Amino acid sequence: MAEAEAFPPPLILPLGDRSLLVRFGTTLSDEANRAAIAFGRRLGNRLPDGVSEIDPNLVSVLLKYDPERTDFDRLAGEVRLLAGALQPVDEALAATHRISVRFGGEGGPDLEAAAAALRMTPEAFIATHNALPLRVLTIGFAPGFAYCGFHPDVFRLPRRTEVRPPVPPGSVLFAAGQTAITSTSIPTGWHVIGRTDFRNFDPASDPPTTLREGDTVIFEAAEP
Amino acid sequence: MSALIRITRAGPMATIQDSGRFGALHHGISASGPMDRGAFERAGAAIANPGPEGIEFTRAGLAFTVAEGHFRARGEGGAFSLSVNGSPRDWPADLGLGAGDTIDITPGPAGNYGYLRFDHTIDVPIVIGSRATNLVAGLGGLDGRALKRGDSIVLTPVAGRGEVSVVPPAHRLVEDGPIRFVWGLHADLFAPPVRQAFLDANFVVSTRLDRMGVRLDDPSGVFAGAPILSLVSDAIVPGDMQILGDGTPIVLMRDHQPTGGYPRIATVITADLDRFAQMRPGTALAFAPVTLHKARTLYLASLRA
Numbered sequence: 001m002a003e004a005e006a007f008p009p010p011l012i013l014p015l016g017d018r019s020l021l022v023r024f025g026t027t028l029s030d031e032a033n034r035a036a037i038a039f040g041r042r043l044g045n046r047l048p049d050g051v052s053e054i055d056p057n058l059v060s061v062l063l064k065y066d067p068e069r070t071d072f073d074r075l076a077g078e079v080r081l082l083a084g085a086l087q088p089v090d091e092a093l094a095a096t097h098r099i100s101v102r103f104g105g106e107g108g109p110d111l112e113a114a115a116a117a118l119r120m121t122p123e124a125f126i127a128t129h130n131a132l133p134l135r136v137l138t139i140g141f142a143p144g145f146a147y148c149g150f151h152p153d154v155f156r157l158p159r160r161t162e163v164r165p166p167v168p169p170g171s172v173l174f175a176a177g178q179t180a181i182t183s184t185s186i187p188t189g190w191h192v193i194g195r196t197d198f199r200n201f202d203p204a205s206d207p208p209t210t211l212r213e214g215d216t217v218i219f220e221a222a223e224p
Numbered sequence: 225m226s227a228l229i230r231i232t233r234a235g236p237m238a239t240i241q242d243s244g245r246f247g248a249l250h251h252g253i254s255a256s257g258p259m260d261r262g263a264f265e266r267a268g269a270a271i272a273n274p275g276p277e278g279i280e281f282t283r284a285g286l287a288f289t290v291a292e293g294h295f296r297a298r299g300e301g302g303a304f305s306l307s308v309n310g311s312p313r314d315w316p317a318d319l320g321l322g323a324g325d326t327i328d329i330t331p332g333p334a335g336n337y338g339y340l341r342f343d344h345t346i347d348v349p350i351v352i353g354s355r356a357t358n359l360v361a362g363l364g365g366l367d368g369r370a371l372k373r374g375d376s377i378v379l380t381p382v383a384g385r386g387e388v389s390v391v392p393p394a395h396r397l398v399e400d401g402p403i404r405f406v407w408g409l410h411a412d413l414f415a416p417p418v419r420q421a422f423l424d425a426n427f428v429v430s431t432r433l434d435r436m437g438v439r440l441d442d443p444s445g446v447f448a449g450a451p452i453l454s455l456v457s458d459a460i461v462p463g464d465m466q467i468l469g470d471g472t473p474i475v476l477m478r479d480h481q482p483t484g485g486y487p488r489i490a491t492v493i494t495a496d497l498d499r500f501a502q503m504r505p506g507t508a509l510a511f512a513p514v515t516l517h518k519a520r521t522l523y524l525a526s527l528r529a
Contacts, residue, residue, distance in 0.1 A: 013409065014406060015408075015409055015459060015461050015464075015491065016406060016461045016462075016463050016464065016491035016492075016493070016494070017406055017516055017520055017523060018461075018494060018523075019459070021458070021459060026456065028456045052246065052247070053246060053247050053249060054250070055249035055250045055459060055482070057457070057459050057483055058456055058457055059456055060459060062249065064249075064461075067494075067520045067523050071516075071517075071520055072516050139250060139251060140249075140250075140252050140457070140482050141252060141457065141481060141482060141483050141484075142252050142361070142481070142482075143251060143253050144251065144252055145252050184361065201252070203351050203352055203363055207251065208251050208253075209251045209252070213250075
């Protein structure tokens with residue numbers, strides 16, 4: 001039955017004196033991420049009194065509140081009720097984005113090393129990478145920075161030991177079972193495997209980002 | 225009538241700020257806004273019809289000339305030295321300025337951040353709901369960057385007639401007492417002896433401070449042996465104190481990254497964050513825990529101070 005599939009209740013924590021964090025796990029699991037997305041969607045339509053902003057993260061949802069209008073205890077009580085019997089978002093209804101990537105070459109200097117670390121050819125790496133649709137786990141860390149996951153366990157690499165100097169917007173990154181897309185120039189310790197023309201951030205647009213947590217992303221190799 | 229000012233000298237990291245770019249965390253953008261929020265608000269409260277923006281400048285100060293028009297300005301925050309057309313003036317300052325005036329704000333005895341607010345709006349584009357400069361993301365303000373010599377800034381009048389608020393008293397610049405915090409998101413991951421040492425130790429504001437964060441020197445090595453943890457990236461708020469892999473404590477400020485994966489032992493309370501932001505490099509400080517209830521009471525009291 002549907003109730004049997006509900007997510008386990010989250011931990012409700014203060015983060016400073018004007019934010020509350022609803023945390024569904026302390027490690028990045030598929031279930032915790034899906035729960036955070038589901039709770040963000042549930043809150044999206046009816047923010048509790050005194051809450052000014054919510055931000056779904058990888059395994060949590062942040063609620064910023066105005067201490068003049070509510071306090072942590074009261075809000076935590078409301079959040080506990082709101083988080084009850086939380087159901088997954090129906091992924092069949094998720095928006096789907098096809099993102100074309102030029103793998104390797106100048107824009108993807110780590111492709112060959114990442115493939116070699118997985119004992120694959122670059123071609124097999126690209127095919128495996130693109131084989132399954134990924135979910136947008138969250139947008140965060142930097143403007144428009146999109147975390148997408150999860151790759152199968154056999155297709156995982158830790159981050160590099162060294163951080164690269166800033167990579168350009170549109171860089172496609174690979175680490176820890178995820179693929180990420182940069183939208184601004186940032187340094188990164190992820191494997192830089194390709195470049196896309198897709199930009200998930202345009203400050204002149206409303207909203208300024210295109211991808212939303214819970215959306216489906218299908219990566220494709222650009223025609224040579 | 226519009227006015228025009230020309231920056232003739234800008235210390236590092238002088239920026240245009242408003243109260244902040246709220247509501248954009250889910251796009252990966254933190255709110256920015258003034259480092260000393262109280263000083264920014266006091267400056268606005270002292271002006272009839274304040275524009276919602278102001279110029280935030282740093283220890284080295286700011287100098288500008290008025291090229292066109294006339295306006296009123298209020299200077300607040302820190303303890304700076306000020307002269308108008310070469311004549312010394314008090315700080316905080318109420319100024320009526322017109323074309324030809326030259327304003328020179330130079331380092332004073334205390335504080336890292338000062339503010340100028342105007343009875344005009346600073347005419348830069350609104351980006352994602354705000355004119356605040358986010359130096360890390362390169363958004364808002366003047367082309368998303370710090371002000372520099374030669375910049376021209378257009379001020380446009382604010383509609384309506386307003387009253388000057390009662391100006392609350394300035395915070396004492398050298399306020400005694402520890403910086404108060406509530407225990408952080410990962411406080412439980414620090415061993416009890418480390419948590420106790422954190423409470424007992426003195427830290428020193430380092431020279432590595434900016435709008436993103438303030439690194440602290442840890443002369444007694446409280447966090448020197450802290451284990452390097454691999455944590456899932458989670459939400460950051462201003463005031464969060466994270467411990468870097470090499471044991472360096474850093475208090476994250478207004479241009480913080482929206483999320484981070486370093487362990488956070490504490491979050492500085494809102495009521496003490498302005499005071500912390502104004503502490504200069506070399507200032508020794510200690511930290512003391514308070515309850516959430518106490519933090520909220522202190523915050524509400526600060527609004528009514």
